[in-house]
Amino acid sequence: MKFIDEAIITVQSGDGGKGCVSFRRERFIPRGGPDGGDGGNGGDVALISTFRKRTLFDFRFKNHFKASNGQSGHGKKQTGKNGKDLIIEIPAGTAVSDADTGETLVDFDKSDKIFAVVKGGKGGRGNARFKTSKNRSPRFAQPGQSGQTYRLKLELKLIADVGIIGLPNAGKSTLIRAISSARPKTGSYPFTTLTPNLGVVQADRDNPFVVADIPGLIEGAHQGAGLGIRFLRHIERTRILVHLIDASEIDPEAPLKAYETVNRELSMYGSLEDKPRIVVLSKLDLPHSEQKSSLFQGAAKEVKSMGISAITGEGVENLISNLVELLEKSDG
Ligand SMILES: Nc1nc2c(ncn2[C@@H]2O[C@H](COP(=O)(O)OP(=O)(O)OP(=O)(O)O)[C@@H](O)[C@H]2O)c(=O)[nH]1
Ligand SMILES: [Mg+2]
Structure with a gap:
């Protein structure tokens, strides 16, 4: 495998799912209240250091990583599924900084260290949450928050004695x-x-x-x-x-x-x-x-x-x- 010791990657957390607008429908209850559930949260992005990888070579081919989005909420107050978190394996020894600001984020000086880069967007709230005494049948729900994108600079410094x-x-x-x-x-x-x-x-x-x-x-x-x-x-x-x-x-x-x-x-x-x-x-x-x-x-x-x-x-x-x-x- 080729020795590559520098890479820039883009990581993106998942978008939150949107909240649901829905009303209870039951027999004999003509106008049920709002029961739209919340959207699920978007997946987080984290990095983990490992000795299994020795170079940043892989990142030449794959350098964009996105955690999955949260799903929309459903009726009956069902919350949408959260997006799956994304954990990216980075060779132990790699120093990680924000490629745009230059700020050092983490120095993986050993293996099995975890660094949370960015949280997923929050799911939007469903209309069930917006019921008030004034508005008993809200016809709106929140959209989910968008995920965030970061460009990370990876610099490998080998670990040797x-x-x-x-x-x-x-x-x-x-x-x-x-x-x-x-x-x-x-x-x-x-x-x-x-x-x-x-x-x-x-x-x-x-x-x-x-x-x-x-x-x-x-x-x-x-x-x-x-x-x-x-x-x-x-x-x-x-x-x-x-x-x-x-x-x-x-x-x-x-x-x-x-x-x-x-x-x-x-x-x-x-x-x-x-x-x-x-x-x-x-x-x-x-x-x-x-x-x-x-x-x-x-x-x-x-x-x-x-x-x-x-x-x-x-x-x-x-x-x-x-x-x-x-x-x-x-x-x-
Ligand atoms: N006779 C003898 N030759 C040696 C010895 N050590 C290295 N050499 C020879 O010196 C030459 C250079 O050796 P390398 O180990 O490639 O040197 P290097 O310091 O790694 O060189 P670079 O990678 O170019 O910086 C080779 O032809 C080796 O065979 C030694 O102890 N005795
Ligand atoms: Mg040599």
Whole structure:
């Protein structure tokens, strides 16, 4: 299924049914009183978050939702049936705002959360309700209230515990393949990953955690270069970040260059700066990676970093236990 993380949908609550004008007809009672029943209420519209849906793809095809109308009232004071409520399933992680005013309505930061968007129109009152001492046979009833329409903007932000960031080609997708059963595409060229991927890491069986791999960042990403920072919102909800750096590509003249480039783009984005971060030097199996890693570590003594090779598996277990430990610390 295609990864779609933005959508605009229109939701409409049901119209109220109209009230009924009717008079009692019974044998031997020539002129019975008014007995027109009320119209039923229109159906409400609500949203519910679920993990069953992973993207907003479906909303490309169906983006208009209407709850059903209330039915008209009947004679003998029978109220019309209420319209059926409409509950729309939205992927957990989606933030919902009013597309016209921009007002945030709800942030589905977990699954099974329900948000009532709009109530159905009220049913009109039947003529039985309008009988007074002055008017014993009212010949009118109320129409039902119309339902209301809202345009909603949906923005999906994935729910993951760990976000992997870095330059294109750093080995992010290869790492997620090494530690989870996710199978994102990898390739020896930049921008292999075009949309985020999630992987579940079964570090210990009772406490799996979810890792997100997002497209690589490059200099100027905050101005839209490369794939831009559009995908950074998918790691906004993560508790920790792994900053992956290709050790084989470290420039001995400027060992911190790649590291600082990504940090600059992250700080331009804001909102991610306070997240605990692990700096990981990757591709340790390649020639000169070890020496280049030492240059990095020498130049950034205050940065705690560790090395791995996602291909040989070196350091990967150690990385997982570090992640588990950090996640435990950042709990709550
Ligand atoms: N030798 C070696 N090669 C690696 C390692 N990790 C990744 N690679 C290779 O590096 C290249 C890029 O890997 P990807 O995992 O696609 O990199 P990425 O960071 O996801 O790249 P983008 O999606 O383009 O941002 C691929 O050819 C991988 O096989 C490693 O630990 N050792
Ligand atoms: Mg990738």
